[in-house]
Amino acid sequence: MKILYYPGCSSEHLARDLYLSIETLASSLGVELEVLSDWNCCGAREIEEAPEGVGLFLAARNLALAQGEELLVACSLCFHNLKRAQDLLRKEAGFRARIAELLKEEGLELSLKTPQILPLTEFLARLDLSKFRSAGFRGLPVAVYYGCFLSRPCPTDLEALEKALSAVGYPVVPTTLKSHCCGGHLPRTDSPVIKNLCQRLIFEAHQKGATGLAVACPVCKLNLEIYGGPSFPVRYFTQYLGLALGLSPSWLGLPEEE
Amino acid sequence: MRTKVFLCECGGNISENLDLKALKKALASSGVEVLRHPFLCSPEGQAFFEARILPGEAVLVGACSPHLHGPTFKTLSKKLRVRAFHMVALREEAAWIGKEGAYQRALRLLKGALSALPYYQAPDLKEFPITKALLIIGGGIAGLSAALKASEKELPVYLVEREAFLGGKAVFLDRLYPRLECASCLVSPRLSALSHQKNIRLYTLSRVLQVGGRPGAYEVTLEERPRYVDPERCHGCGECLRVCPVNPPALTMDPPHPVPRAPVIHAARCLHFKGEGCSRCKEVCSRKAIRFEENPRLHRLKVGGIIVATGFKPYPVEKIPYYGYKRLPGVITLWDLEKAFCQKEALRGFDGGPPRKVAVVHCAGSRDRRHLSYCSEICCGLALKAGILLRERLSAEVYHFYLDLRLKSPEGEALLRRAKEEGLRFIRGQVAEISEVPLRPEDEGRLTLLAENTLQPGQKVWAVDLVVLVPGFVPEGGSEEVASLLGLCPDRFGFFSPREEKTAPVETLRKGIWIAGAASGPKDLSESVLSGEAAALEALLFLEKSAFLADTEWVDWEEERCGRCWLCVEVCPFKALRVSPKGLKVEEALCCGCGLCASACPSGALRIKPFPRQAYLQTLEALANAP
């Protein structure tokens, strides 16, 4: 199976481990990740400060490059930005015309139909993962955490992580705060709020009997590890899936002793 | 044929949006006389109307919706023996639905109707007998009040209740807003009065299965589920409840004042019906009232009119996931609280102990586009009352979270003052989340409630033991079914719409069917009683008439055109058509003039007198020629 794949900037620094685990997982599942050629930043958060429309243009450019039915996106923020640009392109004729004009300068054409933006969570949940589960693997109970951008304003399947993880043998403990905010980019404002938010998320997982937390987004993971003071590991769900498939921790971006 | 057109200004509603002067000129040029009046429906307007019409003339009225004043002008026209009458809704179909093109739209409406006028023919009026009996659907306080009022005249009243006991939600209220008087002192005498009225026949555990016939002579089929206890024999000692080995008992007699005073056996829980041979209740019953052999029964009733009092239910707050109802212990609704108070059950908080700190969450789901976009108005008073009782009975700290306090009646404010004096706290803001996961470590073991206090900026955190959610009102389950059986059109929230909200609040578009109580929108106890009695009086006025005057002879059959395929007979939903040796025969008492036969006829041999095909074709012709 082959799928068009948009890695996003964090693949190169902040979340090297996430992307390593995605690549390892994909190859062992027989999925060929076709990286979107000439991709650029999705606009992230920082660009919001730049002149109006720059962030959206960056996201739209990726959509113009992508040809196909679906575009797989790993990072939650990338997913949000691409989806938002796609929505605007569909609804606002004026925005669409302006972007098309700009893209013309570099010879790109904005086709009427852009691919469906597919979050990694949904993609993995729809594969039949149970047959890849390594024999004799016994998963410890984990809790899952989606964060904001997979839930709002463009909701994705909020059972996807549960489906994927239980398919490979993890007992998933039900939690109620799985789409609450982790504080996002609050660390930059030095706000005391973030500590409350993260500790509460960790507390719930712990209270419900989880021995680990599976997350999808690099920023969430960072915040939870730094401000949540977890007494158990916080890992990407792809890393959990990889372990259940019997893949070597170092290939999943985890320390060797795991 | 001389034609007169009356244009109503509707006190500016029409004349401010339409140039009536130009309209008058444009119509007058086609040779009709046009008359204009500022309020055609007023006494002066009607006198103006009467004075200017001669018998044999054709009359066209351009005013408001025919639903509103159609009957007014139609009756007058009939009295004046006009040859043809028609009314167009200049207000709703031209003046009010767009500034651009309003004039053209009005002109087209009038011209279309004018050219069709010669083809309209009034159906004949005929008298039909009225069955002197009344059916009331719903045994809540509105239905009860209607039944009691109606039973004062000596006609049979049938009261149908879906549940096993009468009284609806009101019997589970403990105290009443705003005087905190005991609810059962007001409700239970009505219940007992009801059981003493000989001409009220009660059907509990029953639902309406079928409705046929016509206004004044409805034929209704009821299905009564078995109670398995004979209320005639049982005297409500409750011995059977005590010996039932099932927990909770398979027999119940929940309400504090059960009417009928006999328990009901729930077959799904009962060991006898599970084939385990238990018959302890039967053995202990000294009155031999237990009847395991009972079966569902059908009842066929003939009634002249029907009152719909199907009531409301609280909004199912489990649909609001972040409030945790039915998931978290210690999160209950106002109606659970009332029931607990009423049945003297102990209240338990999140940790299982008596609650020390209680949050009353107003507008749970109300005024929220994702849930109920409207305000139910009654709940603020109920919540305030509940808060005071919680404070007085549990000595709990009580916090009210509200959006706006809407306290009805002049005594509402006094109650609010009393509440504040007793130390209840009021926080203006919507509750964002109720969770078992604390935000502050010291709150573990209690419910964490997050809300914004809009009078003191910033999000705040509270830890409480008990949360009372106050849901809004939605139509009771099953009201959709009743709507479709009776052909009533509910509004977009599912409540039944009256014929006219303000001036005909208990009438429906259907003759011989009235609405009462919260089935037409949130109502408190007194409003429910009021509307129940109003509906009963309307019904009595209707049923006491010697005969019901109805339009008949709608259908014209052209023998020469008819191909004898009898498709018309097949499609008629009222079985009003049949084939006789002389051709098509119309059963006038059954025909409603819907026109399905005419549209089904392949050779155009049928004509519905009041709105013949030719009238529509002429209207369309006129539209094509209009600007």
Next chain:
Amino acid sequence: MPPKIIGFLCEWCAARALENLAFHRPELPPGFQPLRINCTGSLELEVVTKALAQAEGVLVAGCPSGECHFKEGNLRAGLHLEALRRVLSALGEDPRRLKVLWLSAGEGERLGEEIWKFYRELSHEDRGS
């Protein structure tokens, strides 16, 4: 020239929906012309055909299934109009010019939205052809 729409509105639901909408003083397309009918089931196809010859679009709006004042008028109308649509296609006419809508008296806002949607569809098509 903006498209004309003739709207046959059932007296019991759609016409009341329009009245409910009118209380909010909406702005409907100038070419929209409402016409009251007793029941969609009584609407003869000859009348609809004539309307189609005169306007760009014809809207027939009646009660939702199960709520017909005359028990099954709306079901009959549904069958008639579906048949007419097929005839239109067979004749090379665009069946989308005939729009059928089922709504209850309370759904005024929806009626307004649907009228505008229909109006836009019709305008769009005209530009395209």
